[in-house]
Amino acid sequence: MSAVSPGVLGTTGIETQEILKGIVDHVKPKLVIVIDALASKSIERISSTVQIADTGIVPGAGVGNTRKELSEQSLGVPVVAVGIPTVVDLATITDDCLDLFITKLQEEAKSNEYLNSLKEQDNYEEIKEALVPNGYNMIVTPKEIDDLIENMSSVVARGINFAM
Numbered sequence: 001m002s003a004v005s006p007g008v009l010g011t012t013g014i015e016t017q018e019i020l021k022g023i024v025d026h027v028k029p030k031l032v033i034v035i036d037a038l039a040s041k042s043i044e045r046i047s048s049t050v051q052i053a054d055t056g057i058v059p060g061a062g063v064g065n066t067r068k069e070l071s072e073q074s075l076g077v078p079v080v081a082v083g084i085p086t087v088v089d090l091a092t093i094t095d096d097c098l099d100l101f102i103t104k105l106q107e108e109a110k111s112n113e114y115l116n117s118l119k120e121q122d123n124y125e126e127i128k129e130a131l132v133p134n135g136y137n138m139i140v141t142p143k144e145i146d147d148l149i150e151n152m153s154s155v156v157a158r159g160i161n162f163a164m
Helices: 016-027 090-109 113-120 124-134 145-163
Strands: 032-040 051-053 079-089
Touching: 016 032, 079 090, 079 145, 090 113, 090 124
Parallel strands: 032 079
Antiparallel strands: 051 079
């Protein structure tokens, strides 16, 4: 069992997929486990869920900065991807906040058909269409992200250790 932290393209100048492909070709592992941060569609999922898939992962895809995929097809060995939501975009925050705000208004008003219909809709795409052209395409992370990452890395590390 080996571990490597390949860094990001902006720091290394090398695609993560190219780094891992070189390692896989040389070391010839039976399996690669890749761990990455994810962009979430819900503020409630930040650092509270773990996504595991055997189909690989495309780093940066969740924030519109798609890199080369890390999968069995690209690396030549089975890939297990572990992802932890650590960021959300501004449209997600706005949509979640609108839902919370509408719920509060509904509780106070007891009944309002317009608010009920707004609450039932997924307003993400409309909000995104309003924000992005105005330059408000932000990716946001909680202020305590360092502590959250440390906690989640411990959870993931223990899981991998138990599995091995």
